[in-house]
Amino acid sequence: MRGLEDVFAAGDITNFPLKQGGLAAQQADTVAAVIAAGAGSDLAPEPFRPVLRGLLLTGGQPRYFRQEITRGLGEAATISPEPLWWPPGKIVGRYLAPFLGAVAGVEASAEQAESQAAVQVEVELEFPVRPAAIDTGGTDGRSVAELMVPALVVAPEDTLAEVSEKMRAADIGSAAVAAYGHLVGILTSRDLLRAFAGRVHPSEARAREWMTAEPIAVSVQATVEEAFLLMAERGIHHLPVVEGERPIGMLGFRQAAQARPARFGLGF
């Protein structure tokens, strides 16, 4: 808060001109990241980049709206009859929406459901993340663009049968889910395995139902070192690479780890 250190505000009470629960949740995410970073976490807080999401109930098929406010309201919003987020409710928030979805009986994706039940544990990592973070020359400043593979991009309405076939043909373990050129989710072979283990019908279940929405991603300008640390920190093995909001590549944890010098003694 202006003039007061370590005091933060989020939600309708702030002077942000748009008052909406989804925006309030995004502000709270930013505040939480800033507080965590201030408390010594390695988390790099991202600036508040408001995205307004709205659901229009039409009496028939609903319409989903998405607009990045920082780009100016003059720009066309994405409008889709297919959900642009999951669960596809009118209250959108990284943690709030899956929680409300569960209360309302809307199934969240397997990845989200797992994270809700997860218990935080502290584990000594086998590889030294911190020294590498200090040594900015970890991968000699190589850009993710040099190491990524072209992203396999699928649509939210694609069936799991279609996605698995494309993943098999491309010999790749994950797909970026995009709507109107925007990255909206990630689907990995693990998600497919869970779906099939749950006996869903591959030609009926849709990518949007099993993807992890709003995935962690890096800009194509990021270095391999930054991408590696992000994946190590968040425990993920597939990192979509975006240009703006468009998925263009995918970086694997193993590839990023192998690109790091041997002096760190990584056992990958």
Ligand SMILES: Cc1cc2nc3c(=O)[nH]c(=O)nc-3n(C[C@H](O)[C@H](O)[C@H](O)COP(=O)(O)OP(=O)(O)OC[C@H]3O[C@@H](n4cnc5c(N)ncnc54)[C@H](O)[C@@H]3O)c2cc1C
């Ligand atoms: C009719 C309606 C429909 C809406 N529909 C949507 C929607 O579909 N999707 C969406 O994203 N947003 C929607 N919104 C907006 C959304 O509800 C708000 O943006 C959101 O609740 C803001 O959250 P907040 O935590 O900032 O404030 P609030 O939810 O207002 O929480 C503030 C809390 O502080 C309490 N409080 C106030 N004064 C004091 C005090 N002196 N001491 C202690 N407690 C106090 C209040 O009682 C309240 O519980 C809707 C709003 C309305 C009114």
